[in-house]
Amino acid sequence: MRVYLDNNATTMVDPEVFEDMKPFFSEIYGNPNSLHQFGSDTHPALRKALDQLYKGINAKDNDDIVVTSCATESNNWVVKGIYFDKIATGEKKRIITTAVEHPAISATCAFLKDFGVEITILDVNSEGVVTPEQLKEAMGDDVALVSVMYANNETGMIFPIKELAKIAHEGGALFHTDAVQAMGKIPVDVQDLDVDFLSFSAHKFHGPKGIGALYIKDSQKLSSLLHGGEHMGGRRSGTLDVAGIVGMAKALETANKFIDFENSHVRRLRDKLEDALLQIPDINVIGDKSKRVPNTILASIKGIEGEAMLWDLNKAGIAASTGSACASETLESNPILEAIGADKELAHTALRLSLSRFNTEEEIDYTIDVINKAVKRLRAISSTFAYAPEGHKSGL
Numbered sequence: 001m002r003v004y005l006d007n008n009a010t011t012m013v014d015p016e017v018f019e020d021m022k023p024f025f026s027e028i029y030g031n032p033n034s035l036h037q038f039g040s041d042t043h044p045a046l047r048k049a050l051d052q053l054y055k056g057i058n059a060k061d062n063d064d065i066v067v068t069s070c071a072t073e074s075n076n077w078v079v080k081g082i083y084f085d086k087i088a089t090g091e092k093k094r095i096i097t098t099a100v101e102h103p104a105i106s107a108t109c110a111f112l113k114d115f116g117v118e119i120t121i122l123d124v125n126s127e128g129v130v131t132p133e134q135l136k137e138a139m140g141d142d143v144a145l146v147s148v149m150y151a152n153n154e155t156g157m158i159f160p161i162k163e164l165a166k167i168a169h170e171g172g173a174l175f176h177t178d179a180v181q182a183m184g185k186i187p188v189d190v191q192d193l194d195v196d197f198l199s200f201s202a203h204k205f206h207g208p209k210g211i212g213a214l215y216i217k218d219s220q221k222l223s224s225l226l227h228g229g230e231h232m233g234g235r236r237s238g239t240l241d242v243a244g245i246v247g248m249a250k251a252l253e254t255a256n257k258f259i260d261f262e263n264s265h266v267r268r269l270r271d272k273l274e275d276a277l278l279q280i281p282d283i284n285v286i287g288d289k290s291k292r293v294p295n296t297i298l299a300s301i302k303g304i305e306g307e308a309m310l311w312d313l314n315k316a317g318i319a320a321s322t323g324s325a326c327a328s329e330t331l332e333s334n335p336i337l338e339a340i341g342a343d344k345e346l347a348h349t350a351l352r353l354s355l356s357r358f359n360t361e362e363e364i365d366y367t368i369d370v371i372n373k374a375v376k377r378l379r380a381i382s383s384t385f386a387y388a389p390e391g392h393k394s395g396l
């Protein structure tokens with residue numbers, strides 16, 4: 001059996017999405033900016049796709065949704081754009097973010113430190129989130145931007161974005177949220193949240209890879225990251241990926257149709273898996289279930305290196321993760337678990353399981369069985385579970 005439980009890293013393209021994209025590779029392949037029929041043939045599909053995107057996040061007509069190559073680009077764009085517009089100009093000095101952002105935010109902020117930007121990083125509590133009170137304390141009239149993710153990619157914990165945005169605005173700052181892990185899992189309504197910027201990425205909700213977007217409230221000014229042929233109203237140059245845009249829009253529309261299903265079927269399977277895991281002695285799952293997106297579990301299994309567990313799961317055909325896919329090649333401890341304050345040993349024993357609407361009951365039953373066997377096998381040979389040899393990096 002092959003079981004894919006790494007949907008926070010990327011998802012399968014929904015077959016219906018793929019079907020809708022196909023004509024735009026081989027039949028309707030013109031450049032939308034060209035002044036001939038091949039170009040104009042793409043326009044109805046683009047108009048429909050943009051309409052689906054606006055509806056998908058409840059954007060207003062005078063807002064902008066600018067298509068990008070991925071959420072990494074969207075995140076870089078907001079942070080660097082604000083630097084150009086508000087900080088390099090001397091108007092403001094500071095950006096506030098959290099200790100558990102995706103590297104697309106945290107590394108961009110770290111990069112800007114060299115340009116004199118002050119970065120305030122809010123610590124997270126034991127569930128891995130920040131509170132509105134923390135932001136209130138950290139605010140000041142020197143803050144240009146507050147950037148807080150909507151849901152964390154590793155824990156699945158949901159942040160109180162509406163309240164945080166309100167506090168940022170009261171302090172005169174703009175507010176951005178990286179909503180990549182929220183889309184398709186919980187409703188995302190930009191008017192209700194009242195955020196200024198919101199990033200998302202199609203491949204995290206059963207759309208294609210290499211396409212994302214940045215929502216910009218009231219089409220406000222944000223210096224471009226990509227200069228060139230003035231595509232997308234001059235906001236982001238580069239020939240439009242028509243197939244990708246059609247796919248992203250269809251994927252969002254479909255994901256929104258499945259939100260109730262996510263919160264019934266997917267949540268039930270996730271909870272079943274989680275309840276079974278919690279039967280194992282010395283296992284810990286981060287964050288209250290009800291405060292998480294419905295598909296995610298971040299567990300730490302005492303005495304078992306995350307990579308060893310992945311190896312056993314992979315041999316049995318199950319794909320999981322030790323945490324962020326971007327960091328997992330380095331055999332390092334899970335930075336989110338460290339931020340949460342888990343001790344070193346726990347941070348090395350992270351196992352992230354992230355489901356999707358394509359997972360079945362049989363797959364979950366099989367996974368429970370495989371994990372139970374793997375825990376027995378690995379604990380039997382684990383040195384750290386029984387005693388801690390001197391200098392071992394994950395010694396107790």
Ligand SMILES: *Cc1c(COP(=O)(O)O)cnc(C)c1O
Nearest residue numbers: 070071072102104153180181201
């Ligand atoms: C995956 C992910 C990103 C990056 O998205 P890409 O489209 O792959 O660049 C950003 N933020 C979060 C929270 C993510 O999970």
